[in-house]
Amino acid sequence: MPWGLRRAEARRFPDPAARSGDPAHAARLSTYLTDLLAQDGLGPPAGMASGHSYGEMALSLLPAEPVDALVLAYDIPDIEPGRATATWLSHVCPGGPMAFAVSDQGRAGAYTGLRLLRDYALSGTYVRALLVVAEQSSLPYDPGVPVEVPAAHCAVAVHFGPSLLEAGAPRIVRGAAPDDLVEILGAVEDATVVLGGHLAGVDVKADRVVLADPGQPMTGVWEAMASVDGPVVVADYDPALRYLCVSAFG
Template sequence: MPWGLHRAVARRFPEPARRAADPAHAARLATYLGDLLEPYELGAPRGMAGGHSYGEMAAALLPDEPVDTLVLAYDIPDIEPGRATATYLSHLCPGGPTAFAVSDQGRAGAHTALRLLRDLAAPALLVVAEQSVLPYDPGVPAEVPAAHCAVALHLGPSAMPARAPRIVRGAEPHDVVELLGEVDGATVVLGGHLAGVGVKADRVVLADPAQPMTGVWEALAAVDGPAMVADFDPALGYLCVSAFGC
C-alpha cells in the first residue's frame, strides 16, 4: 500500500500551559530573552503569561502505535525554549522514534517536514503547532495566532498517498491556481491569504485565518477523502501545496 496520510487529529488548548503560571520560570525566560534581544535593540521582552508549551500540546496527540520518525513543525517560539522538545517527544512516543524539528520557514515548515518524511516512507508523525503569545517585538511583521493549536498527521501505509509537496519562493497568491493544476474529485483547503483566489474545485474549504501555521492542517483534519492543502506566507513569499490521495 502506498505511503501517505493515515489520519489527522487537531486540538485547540483553551488553557495556558502550567509553566505559564510559574514565577520562577517566567523570571528565567525574561532573562534568557532579554539577553538575546539586547544586541538588536528590540526592547525588553514582555511576559509569557497565557503562553503554551509545544511539548505539552504535542504529547496530547501522540499515537498508541509506534512510529519510526517524529517531526515537530512550528513558527512562533515555544514557552519553553530550553527544552529539546522533539527529543522529549521521542521519549514519550511509542517506538522511541528519531525526532527533530523544522522551524524558521513560516508556513512552509510543515510542508518541508512532510517532504522529508515522504522520502523516508516509514510510519511517522508530523506535529504542526503554534501558541498564541509572542513575548517580544521581532522587528519584522509577524502574524500571531489567536489560539493555541496543534495538529498531528499520522503517516504510513494509506489509501491517501502523499504527493511530494511543492514549495515555490517569490510567488503571488494567484499563482496557486497553476500550482494546484487539475483538481478532480478532491477537496482544496486554502490558507487565509488565499481566500478569494478563483480556485475551481468540487469543494473549497477556507482555513481559519486567525491560525497562520495550523489553520490549513486543522481544516484538513475535518476533511474526508482526497485533499489538496495550499498556503501562502506573505512575509517570506512562499507558496506551498501538499496533496493527499490525488
C-alpha cells in the same frame, strides 16, 4: 500499498501551559529573552504568562501505536525554549521515533517536514510517521519585523503510513504570488481543496473548497484538513517569505 495520509487530529488549548504560571520559569525566561533582545536593541519581554509549550501540546496528541519518525514544525517560538522538544517527544512517543524539529521557514516548515518524512518512508527507513504542526499565541516581545501571531494555541498531529491517500511530494514555490496557485493546481476533481487565509480570494477550480481559519497562520490548513474525508489538497501562502506551499493526498 502506497505511503500516505492515514488520519489527522487537531486540538486547541484554551488555557496557557502549566509552566507559564511558574514564577521561577518566568524569571529564567525573562532573563534569557532580555539578553537576546538587547543584542538587537529591542525592549524587554512581557506577557509570558499566557504562552504555551509545544511539548505539552504535542504530548496530548501522541498516538498509542508505535511511530518510526516524528517531525515537529512550528514558526512562533516555544514559551519553553530550554527544552529540546523534539528529543523529548522521541523519549515519550511510543516506538521511540527518530525525531527533530523544523522552524524558521514560516508556513513552509510543515511542508518541509512532510517532504522529509516522505523521503525517509520511500527509502524504506521510517514508514510510520507523525508530523506535529503547532503554534502558540504568545509572542512576548516585539521582533522588529511584521509577524502574524496566531489567535489561539493549536496543534495538529498528522499520521502517515501505508494508505490509499497517497502523499505526493510537497511543492514549495519561492517568490510566488497567491494567484499562481490557479496554474499550479489546474482543475481539481473528486477532491477537497483546503486554502490558507492568504489564499481565500484565489479562484481555484475544485469540486469543494474549504477555507482555513485565518487566525491560525501555521496550523489553520492542517486543522481544516483534519475535518476532511477522502482525497484532499492543502495549500498555503506565506506573504512575508512569498512561499506558496501545496501538498496533495490521494
